[in-house]
Amino acid sequence: xxxxxxxxxxxxxxxxxxxxxxxxxxxxxxxxxxxxxxxxxxxxxxxxxxxxxxxxxxxxxxxxxxxxxxxxxxxxxxxxxxxxxxxxxxxxxxxxxxxxxxxxxxxxxxxxxxxxxxxxxxxxxxxxxxxxxxxxxxxxxxxxxxxxxxxxxxxxxxxxxxxxxxxxxxxxxxxxxxxxxxxxxxxxxxxxxxxxxxxxxxxxxxxxxxxxxxxxxxxxxxxxxxxxxxxxxxxxxxxxxxxxxxxxxxxxxxxxxxxxxxxxxxxxxxxxxxxxxxxxxxxxxxxxxxxxxxxxxxxxxxxxxxxxxxxxxxxxx
Numbered sequence: 001x002x003x004x005x006x007x008x009x010x011x012x013x014x015x016x017x018x019x020x021x022x023x024x025x026x027x028x029x030x031x032x033x034x035x036x037x038x039x040x041x042x043x044x045x046x047x048x049x050x051x052x053x054x055x056x057x058x059x060x061x062x063x064x065x066x067x068x069x070x071x072x073x074x075x076x077x078x079x080x081x082x083x084x085x086x087x088x089x090x091x092x093x094x095x096x097x098x099x100x101x102x103x104x105x106x107x108x109x110x111x112x113x114x115x116x117x118x119x120x121x122x123x124x125x126x127x128x129x130x131x132x133x134x135x136x137x138x139x140x141x142x143x144x145x146x147x148x149x150x151x152x153x154x155x156x157x158x159x160x161x162x163x164x165x166x167x168x169x170x171x172x173x174x175x176x177x178x179x180x181x182x183x184x185x186x187x188x189x190x191x192x193x194x195x196x197x198x199x200x201x202x203x204x205x206x207x208x209x210x211x212x213x214x215x216x217x218x219x220x221x222x223x224x225x226x227x228x229x230x231x232x233x234x235x236x237x238x239x240x241x242x243x244x245x246x247x248x249x250x251x252x253x254x255x256x257x258x259x260x261x262x263x264x265x266x267x268x269x270x271x272x273x274x275x276x277x278x279x280x281x282x283x284x285x286x287x288x289x290x291x292x293x294x295x296x297x298x299x300x301x302x303x304x305x306x307x308x309x310x311x312x313x314x315x316x317x
Contacts, residue, residue: 001065002035003111004093005104006084008077009040012098013048014206016040019098020056024064026104037065037313040098041084044074057311068311078181079305081161085170087310094164101202102162110164113195121192124163125199126156154188156196163187163194179298231291235284242280 005023009016020038027033042050053068060066069083081095092114094107102125110123161183165173172190173183187194 001037001090002032002092004037004039004088004090005107006039006081006088006093006095007041007098008043008080008084008095009045009049009053009098010043010074010077010080011045011047011049013045013052015098015100016049016052017056018206019100019104020060020064020066022100023104026108027064030108033064035090037067037088037090039067039069039084039088041069041080042071043077043080044071046074054309054311061313065313066311067313068309069307070309070311072306072308075305077161078183081183082174082181083305083307085174088170091167092164093167093170095161097162099206102160102199103202106162106197106199107164110197113197114164114166117195119193120195121169122163122165122187122194123197124156124159124187124194125197126159127199127201156188159184159196162199165192168192177304179300179302179304180294181304231287235287238280239284242277246277 007016007019012019023036023038027036030036040053042053050070053070057066057068067087069087071080071083084095085093092111094110096102096104096107106125110125113123114120169190169192172192173186176186176190
């Protein structure tokens, strides 16, 4: 198999057929059409995505190689990506969204680049021009600046999961069995030569985005905690600075009392110090809690996903 297209789906009942048709149309002039498989991963959708995928799989047998992995519940896009990569058999594997914002024609351009440039192991797409609000853009810029200063690996701003990888890179990604997955970091951590390709994101065919500010914020925190221990070091430094300032203030108070006869600071100062130190302690505990929570869940060694059904094509039966 030359190419596997991994397509995570969550509440995409109106888009999966359109995506299939778009892939089929883009392959018409490709000589390797018979060597392409589509791996749909239904991430516990609450609409009729499962039924549509099963119907599509039944109707399109013999047209394109197609697999459907149906999760028992919603495990998240990161788990869907992992499941799709695990079931993909192609020499090249592309991760692409089901909403048609990322066009299959771009994916085939990535394949052409890898075919003509053996020095590259991956082609990753990034938005040449972001089509999102200024506030969200600002926070995303801040995230990339922060994580690149903290982490030992480099995160390319704007690079998404939309990419095509050679088999050896996919095998390296799958060798990392961690439960809390942050694919952008994993792709950078495993290394390999990556070519970053600009593309223009399209409007969603149907539906609305599944991401909101709070989900993106949690995702960003997860990425920072997964790929750097800098917050732990910062908590230690903050604690040391707070202790030093407290000791310095104590010396100032003693000198004022012994040499200048000044009275001890009153109620407002004490309250301010208590609130300040309490806030520092809670923040440090929060940072420790984030890391301990990750260790706690990883220690359970639970599976990354559970498949309810796995539909394959005739060659694998």
